[in-house]
Amino acid sequence: MSIKSTVARPVRIGRLTVGGGAPVRVQGMTKTRTADLKATRLELEALAAAGAELVRLAVKDEEDLAAFARLKSISRLPLVADIHFRGDLALGALAAGADKVRLNPGNLDDPVRLAEIIRLARRKGAAIRIGVNSGSLPGGPGEPVSGLETARLMVRTAAAYLENFETLDFHNLVVSLKSSSVPVTLAANRLFRRHFDYPLHLGVTEAGRGGPALVKSSIGIGALLADGIGETLRVSLSGPAVEEVAAGRWILQALELRNFQPELISCPTCGRCRSDLFSILDRVEDGLKRLPGYPERYAGFKVAVMGCEVNGPGEAAAADIGVACGGKRGLLFRKGRVVERPPAAGLAEALLAELSRLNPGPVKRESNGDHPIKTKPKRGGTSNRRRK
Ligand code: SF4
Incomplete structure (x- = not known):
């Protein structure tokens, strides 16, 4: 019995490959103020020790950007700069060597600045994550709509934003479609995967804390992974950063996608x-x-x-x-x-x-080429970015 992954194009994030049959990656996120260099460095080290394979840091002002540049120069993990509102910070993070920047189409919609970001990301070989969150869709809170309609709106938002990148022939993209509602998260990601082959970063956002948060994330992330959907993940917990990484690894091991411990x-x-x-x-x-x-x-x-x-x-x-x-x-x-x-x-x-x-050795489950994930033959080429 094995889970068959759907086909996602391979995307490079620093030295990591995401999608294309690579193991599902566990992302961590620092919770310190990034400008607090000492605290953020310690948290980065703790996340690496806990098994994070890439780490997202908030870059919200010039002080954060300076610290991000310093941390990037010493980090052995790929770093992701999380940017809201300010395209200039995305440019700064890319110039500092960010392996990926995470942008939210709900709050970064200057096409000229976006084109600059795309060109610089291409020059630097960086990836971009388009992070669509049900709580910050373009246009702000409107009339309440059904969960399914919210999911459709999230996918339409991602699709419209993707066009900006595809027009400039940029495809080193990861997409996330997150909601604090598990059914909306499931519907949005399933719908997206029917039409696009960009790698999906999974998560149930603002899941809360403790047991209920672990259950929400396990169901939301786990159900998608069980469908073969999802190439990276981060569990969102109101708790220590390392616990998010541990939970992500437990989910992957429970589905027999990867092994980390007995x-x-x-x-x-x-x-x-x-x-x-x-x-x-x-x-x-x-x-x-x-x-x-x-x-x-x-x-x-x-x-x-x-x-x-x-x-x-x-x-x-x-x-x-x-x-x-x-x-x-x-x-x-x-x-x-x-x-x-x-x-x-x-x-x-x-x-x-x-x-x-x-005297055992580890049971190997690290690649789609190995047990238990089998990838369907990929139809290659950039023309496959949107499923027909
Ligand atoms: S293994 Fe035996 S003791 Fe344990 S729950 Fe089952 S019946 Fe009860």
């Missing part, structure tokens, strides 16, 4: 469980984190911790390694075979010892 399969426990499963789980999780090479070496490796002899043996046997609790003793499975019957008190330790003997 996957823990554990039962919820019920009245049949006669062991302290949560304590076993805690010890397994802690022990995993201490294993050499964690998490990359164990990426995609399935570790099961199950509470009883009902579903336990089946799940534990299906995992790469797993335990099923019983009464005084449990079962330890390795690649589907029972290898030990450890005492209940030592189940976690037996699993970890067996795991270190197993």
Whole structure:
């Protein structure tokens, strides 16, 4: 079982390729004031350590622009300058080496300035993201319309804006169509992908915080990815920047599109469980984190911790390694075979010892050319930017 991606043209963002069968990229966003060089640099480093593959920074004035230029000169990640209202800042960011600028058609509509930006982006080999947000469509808030009508309006807005770029033969473009409504986000992105092959950057905007925000983003981003739509993503959380990156990676791993860490399969426990499963789980999780090479070496490796002899043996046997609790003793499975019957008190330790003997490498899921994503043959050429 695998997810088939739709075809998106490849777009270069610094050293990264987005679309064209490349792995879905996880974007981060700094939340510091960009002009605060020290704080922003620290956050950039934290985002890189958390696994962000490109990072967006707000550039809202000259001080931010100066800091962006400095950060660009030292960052090992591609940087995206987020620009609103001021085309001169987009030009400045491109001159400073921005790998991508993100523009909002709702607030940057001077055609002469836009043409300057496009020409400079082409000269610098930079990408441009057209970010359409349901909350800032051109014309401002009008009469309330249905969700579907909002989605159509978002796609029409993106299409009209794209024409400005296509007229100047610029195609190194990424598009995002975001709403705080999951159904509107889904409808807009699905409609766009029916007509255009530009890579889509996914997100449910202003998703909120905590569990509800994670659920909204997982459904909004996950449903599109499950349809094979989406080439980059950023989870929007009212919370620390690194948590957005972690959530994005969890979504990709849950869909088996990419692997970043071992996957823990554990039962919820019920009245049949006669062991302290949560304590076993805690010890397994802690022990995993201490294993050499964690998490990359164990990426995609399935570790099961199950509470009883009902579903336990089946799940534990299906995992790469797993335990099923019983009464005084449990079962330890390795690649589907029972290898030990450890005492209940030592189940976690037996699993970890067996795991270190197993010496796995990461389960590779990094490219459309590999399992599990298969890309349909691409009809090449710029004439394919709009689907007929
Ligand atoms: S595996 Fe056993 S203990 Fe766990 S939820 Fe299922 S039936 Fe209950």
